[in-house]
Amino acid sequence: MLAAVSIAEQANSPAMAAERQLLAYNARDLDAFAACFAEDVQVYDHPGVLNLQGREAFRARYVERFKSEGLHAIAVHRAIVGSRVIDHERVWLDGPGNSDPIDLVVIYTVREGLISRVDFIKEEPSS
């Protein structure tokens, strides 16, 4: 019984939520990917600029990207602080052989096993 509770807690843990969405991203499985996020998920560009809101809007954002067969992302480093997972991620939009990697930091805030907030730290386009 205790073990069952513990396994359930692990499945709902912030780290598992972040990992599930990374796996779905790499599988380019849009349904599994969207299912990792809360219906009212808020997505910010750091610091605190609301970029989009809601699972459907988030899902729509990735339809085109998931068509790229080479799409691949890895977590180079992952820190877990309370309900938050802070990933240093490296993404190849068109596969490691065909495109340069993009490094970014993504902060996932997890509530009841679902990602309720995402904060992206990306390099700003040089002006």
Added chain:
Amino acid sequence: MIELLAALILFAAQDGDDGNPRDMAERTVAAAIEAHNAHDLEGFLATMAEDVSFLTLEGDVLVEGRDAVAEIWGRRFAERPELVAEILYRTVIGNRVIDDELLCLNGVDQPCVQLVAIYTVENDLIQTMHVIQPRGGN
């Protein structure tokens, strides 16, 4: 050949002097942590803009202004002789430095708190630090 080498070295030196935002940001934060761990208040403050602010991820202000930092950390350095921050991992994205760190209030032998700090560096000075702490956020 020697001229070419000299030109390359000069170029490298200039590159270092001018710095790109990434290197400058990293250097500034490294200096802040070094001063923090040496309990060097002047050195610590010298890495920050006068209107520096420390905030939560949601943007709630925790500390505003270099004077407030001076007051709080002056007291902290005096009260906690073993205070030290250990950087576990550092990422630099443009002019932002993201540190995964252990903050040890009473030295590394005592329980430490893991937190993530996001520094935004402008003109070689820390302008903001967003901190993600265990009990912060929803």
